[in-house]
Amino acid sequence: xxxxxxxxxxxxxxxxxxxxxxxxxxxxxxxxxxxxxxxxxxxxxxxxxxxxxxxxxxxxxxxxxxxxxxxxxxxxxxxxxxxxxxxxxxxxxxxxxxxxxxxxxxxxxxxxxxxxxxxxxxxxxxxxxxxxxxxxxxxxxxxxxxxxxxxxxxxxxxxxxxxxxxxxxxxxxxxxxxxxxxxxxxxxxxxxxxxxxxxxxxxxxxxxxxxxxxxxxxxxxxxxxxxxxxxxxxxxxxxxxxxxxxxxxxxxxxxxxxxxxxxxxxxxxxxxxxxxxxxxxxxxxxxxxxxxxxxxxxxxxxx
Amino acid sequence: xxxxxxxxxxxxxxxxxxxxxxxxxxxxxxxxxxxxxxxxxxxxxxxxxxxxxxxxxxxxxxxxxxxxxxxxxxxxxxxxxxxxxxxxxxxxxxxxxxxxxxxxxxxxxxxxxxx
Numbered sequence: 530x531x532x533x534x535x536x537x538x539x540x541x542x543x544x545x546x547x548x549x550x551x552x553x554x555x556x557x558x559x560x561x562x563x564x565x566x567x568x569x570x571x572x573x574x575x576x577x578x579x580x581x582x583x584x585x586x587x588x589x590x591x592x593x594x595x596x597x598x599x600x601x602x603x604x605x606x607x608x609x610x611x612x613x614x615x616x617x618x619x620x621x622x623x624x625x626x627x628x629x630x631x632x633x634x635x636x637x638x639x640x641x642x643x644x645x646x647x648x649x650x651x652x653x654x655x656x657x658x659x660x661x662x663x664x665x666x667x668x669x670x671x672x673x674x675x676x677x678x679x680x681x682x683x684x685x686x687x688x689x690x691x692x693x694x695x696x697x698x699x700x701x702x703x704x705x706x707x708x709x710x711x712x713x714x715x716x717x718x719x720x721x722x723x724x725x726x727x728x729x730x731x732x733x734x735x736x737x738x739x740x741x742x743x744x745x746x747x748x749x750x751x752x753x754x755x756x757x758x759x760x761x762x763x764x765x766x767x768x769x770x771x772x773x774x775x776x777x778x779x780x781x782x783x784x785x786x787x788x789x790x791x792x793x794x795x796x797x798x799x800x801x802x803x804x805x806x807x808x809x810x811x812x813x814x815x816x817x818x819x820x821x822x823x824x825x826x827x828x829x830x831x832x
Numbered sequence: 833x834x835x836x837x838x839x840x841x842x843x844x845x846x847x848x849x850x851x852x853x854x855x856x857x858x859x860x861x862x863x864x865x866x867x868x869x870x871x872x873x874x875x876x877x878x879x880x881x882x883x884x885x886x887x888x889x890x891x892x893x894x895x896x897x898x899x900x901x902x903x904x905x906x907x908x909x910x911x912x913x914x915x916x917x918x919x920x921x922x923x924x925x926x927x928x929x930x931x932x933x934x935x936x937x938x939x940x941x942x943x944x945x946x947x
Contacts, residue, residue, distance in 0.1 A: 690853035693907045697859055733850025743856045780906045 659798035661764040665753040668738035680830025681721040683792040689728035690740040704745035705808035729758045862903035869895040881912040
């Protein structure tokens with residue numbers, strides 16, 4: 530904390546300088562002609578600070594190496610120093626500024642450590658784990674596994690295309706978040722938004738492709754067999770209520786959790802983004818995590 | 833084009849066997865029809881469009897027909913249920929708030945909380 534140290538030594542220096550100036554006056558260095566008046570004045574002036582400062586300043590003076598650095602050159606300077614004491618507006622401003630700066634620094638650092646704690650929470654043993662290995666297929670019908678999420682910040686959402694109102698709202702929000710994060714990171718490959726359907730019977734790759742196109746071209750749509758989807762929902766602790774045997778043509782709704790899951794490049798769960806979050810608050814949280822990761826110099830896959 | 837329930841010659845069937853969901857514009861149409869129907873229910877002081885189906889159809893015949901044409905059956909049911917659920921939820925929240933306020937007043941009058 531060099532600024533505070535500097536400030537402290539500055540104040541100390543001022544205090545000792547003050548004393549030095551007062552001490553110096555009656556000495557032989559004073560011009561002889563002025564002596565008589567000087568002594569009168571200095572006696573009067575010396576009394577005040579000596580009474581006030583004596584116990585502390587005398588002790589400090591013995592250890593100080595900065596004394597005698599600046600003697601007051603004129604009576605004006607001397608008078609001013611004596612009238613304001615060791616404190617001046619400059620010192621006060623410096624004190625407040627340094628204090629405010631430190632407070633800000635500690636606050637930022639505290640927030641960062643709190644995020645780190647949240648991020649670290651899902652690592653290690655004995656923690657409930659969100660996410661894990663899965664095998665699904667993307668909208669081109671190609672296999673997509675949990676490995677494909679690694680090295681990027683994945684943003685996972687579960688839903689189904691026949692969702693009446695919540696999923697479309699949330700997907701619009703997702704699109705805004707994607708744009709905000711992309712704009713801020715200036716990196717197209719860092720952030721990977723993923724939509725996993727809970728309704729594989731109706732949501733085939735083609736259906737997902739057409740559906741997600743309307744929200745954001747970057748969203749990766751994933752589907753699979755009933756068992757595969759049930760498995761991935763279980764991995765992510767998503768409530769899964771899709772009926773297994775639906776008659777062709779039967780219309781139904783699917784209950785599902787409505788959280789976004791932010792997964793770090795190690796594919797560990799970091800944070801939940803819920804209905805209450807706005808695109809602004811959500812992208813802020815995500816960007817903070819991404820920046821923490823970058824600042825720690827941890828690996829990211831950017832190809 | 834309204835919502836056509838899956839009948840023969842299904843236009844909502846994707847070529848890979850999936851079922852195409854309503855797109856953005858048909859969702860918007862459905863939500864609009866829903867809002868019109870619900871505002872009609874509000875005007876007539878009807879809360880539950882399922883329980884008071886008969887009354888709703890009598891008073892908001894046109895709106896309910898348009899609502900059902902614009903949205904799938906499950907969506908119609910879902911929105912009607914959601915309306916009741918949200919009403920009850922809001923009322924519960926209001927009740928709790930009122931109870932809280934009453935409790936605070938009571939404690940204040942007893943002098944347990946500084947005024």
